[in-house]
Each structure stands twice: as C-alpha cells, then as structure tokens.
Amino acid sequence: MVRSDASLEIDGPEAAPGPRAPVSRATDREGSRSGNPVPEADVAGMFDAITPVYDRMNTLMTLGSDARWRRRAVAETALGPAEAVIDVACGTGKLTALLAGVVGPFGRAEGIDLSPVMIEKASARYRSMVQLRFQVGNALSLPFADGEFDAATIAFGLRNLADFEGGFRELRRVVRPGGRVVCLELSLPRSRTWARVFHGTFRRVAPVAASIIGGRRSAYRYLPDSLDGFPPAERLALLMRSAGLTDVRFWRLSTGVVALHRGTVPD
Ligand SMILES: C[S@@+](CC[C@H](N)C(=O)[O-])C[C@H]1O[C@@H](n2cnc3c(N)ncnc32)[C@H](O)[C@@H]1O
Numbered sequence: 001m002v003r004s005d006a007s008l009e010i011d012g013p014e015a016a017p018g019p020r021a022p023v024s025r026a027t028d029r030e031g032s033r034s035g036n037p038v039p040e041a042d043v044a045g046m047f048d049a050i051t052p053v054y055d056r057m058n059t060l061m062t063l064g065s066d067a068r069w070r071r072r073a074v075a076e077t078a079l080g081p082a083e084a085v086i087d088v089a090c091g092t093g094k095l096t097a098l099l100a101g102v103v104g105p106f107g108r109a110e111g112i113d114l115s116p117v118m119i120e121k122a123s124a125r126y127r128s129m130v131q132l133r134f135q136v137g138n139a140l141s142l143p144f145a146d147g148e149f150d151a152a153t154i155a156f157g158l159r160n161l162a163d164f165e166g167g168f169r170e171l172r173r174v175v176r177p178g179g180r181v182v183c184l185e186l187s188l189p190r191s192r193t194w195a196r197v198f199h200g201t202f203r204r205v206a207p208v209a210a211s212i213i214g215g216r217r218s219a220y221r222y223l224p225d226s227l228d229g230f231p232p233a234e235r236l237a238l239l240m241r242s243a244g245l246t247d248v249r250f251w252r253l254s255t256g257v258v259a260l261h262r263g264t265v266p267d
Helices: 042-062 063-079 094-103 116-125 165-171 192-212 219-225 233-242
Strands: 084-088 108-113 132-136 149-155 175-186 246-253 260-266
Touching: 042 063, 042 116, 042 192, 063 094, 063 149, 063 175, 063 246, 063 260, 084 094, 084 165, 094 108, 094 132, 094 149, 094 260, 108 116, 116 132, 132 246, 149 165, 175 233, 192 219, 233 246, 233 260
Parallel strands: 084 108, 084 149, 108 132, 149 175
Antiparallel strands: 175 260, 246 260
C-alpha cells in the first residue's frame, strides 16, 4: 500500500554512482537478483488472469498515485510531436496511450506485452488512436530494428523479466543515439523501517484487496514477492550503465516506494 501523504514529492535527481560494476547471473554481492526466477509462461498466465481487475487494483493500491508517476515518466522521455516510442510490458496500455498523446497523430507509439489478454484489452480500449498499436511480444527480444524509436519506456514491467540488465540492453538497442530509456518501477524506501512497513503491508493487503474486487489472491501474492531481492534504485542505475546507457539518473517517488530511472543512448 502506498501512503497518501503531503510529502509525495520527488527527491533527487540523483546521479548514478560510480563506474560500471559486473553483475552476476544469480545474485550480486548485495544479494540482489539478476532476474525474475518465475518462468515466463507462468508470468504471462498470471497477468492474463488479473487483467480484468488490474487497473482497479492499481488505483486502489496506489491511492491514485500511479497516474502521476506515469505522467512523470512521459516527461522524462523528452518526446515531441511526430516521434516514435515503444512502451514495453505495456499491460492495459495506460502509459502507451499517454505517450501516443504526446507524439500525436503523425507520430508512432507501439505497446508490447507478454500477456495476450492485456494486449486484447489495450487494443480494444484505445482503438481510436491511429498512431497507437499493441502486440504480444517479449521484452527480452523485441521485434523491432536497432534504433527504430526516439524513446523507450517500461513501467512496472522490469521486475517481471528473467534478466533485468538484458531488458535494459534490449530497450537501448531499439532506441536511436541520443534517445531516452525510461523505467518506472516499485522500489524499497531507503528507510529500513518504512521499507519493512511498506513491504509487509503490500504483502498482506494486496491479496485481500484483490479478492474483494474479484481478482485472484495468489496473483497478488506474486507481486509483493517479486520485490524480494529486486535491485535497489542505485543498483538499477548501475545495470542501466552496464547495458550501455549514459547520463543515467534516478528519482525516488512517493517516499521511495517507486523509482524512476532515465538513461540516454550514446552517440
Ligand atoms: C505490473 S504490469 C505493468 C503494466 C503497465 N506497464 C502499467 O504500468 O500498468 C507488468 C506487465 O509486464 C508484462 N510482462 C511480464 N514479463 C514480460 C516480458 N518478458 N515481456 C513483455 N511483457 C512482460 C506482464 O504481462 C504485465 O502486463
């Protein structure tokens, strides 16, 4: 559960610390995982199952803050009219549609997601936006050419990928030199006490809230579990650098329960 309080402000910006660090395939020295251990087919099946309640659950669990986080992510893409953008792990397409609004009818916005049911919902919802297209696909092997986009985004999707750094590498690959890669993701606050309270509450409340609004409790156990061992914001910034992005910066949003990262594809 994300607290709704007056201090839901953005800290930072913070430059990514230090030089590149090697990342092991399993866990690094701080105990962060290098990827999600849950098989992709299970991840897709779980998101297929929660699609009907997904947006309502988001609003409920974030007390509406998710809309503000997405707007902030859009701003960090620095996109303009008639440009091209890809939104990876797009889910029901809320962020993709915001991006499509920025690039306008002469631009291009592509949404891609592993879950066919999510893609079905997104396609039906935004049918009237001519610049917007959704398709099923994997973030770790995007069906697009190198440098095809002016920017790439991933919101609350990275945590689900089998290889976090591989996800950033693929986002970087499809963006032109000078273009931006933006990642919005849950994070653990720096205060250990608040982190424990947040994580514990998320773990207990999410499955109950899901069952109240008609979702599957088990699916909403996966979401808090996927935060266990997920790299902290500083570590994620290093992964972006290792993936070849430069000028990496990040901001902690809403007391640090969410982190927004942005990197640039070098010339
Ligand atoms: C928590 S939802 C986020 C959806 C959306 N971006 C948002 O902000 O609401 C995570 C999404 O990631 C998708 N996903 C998980 N693994 C993926 C992968 N390997 N490739 C593409 N999408 C993936 C899931 O199907 C799900 O729709």
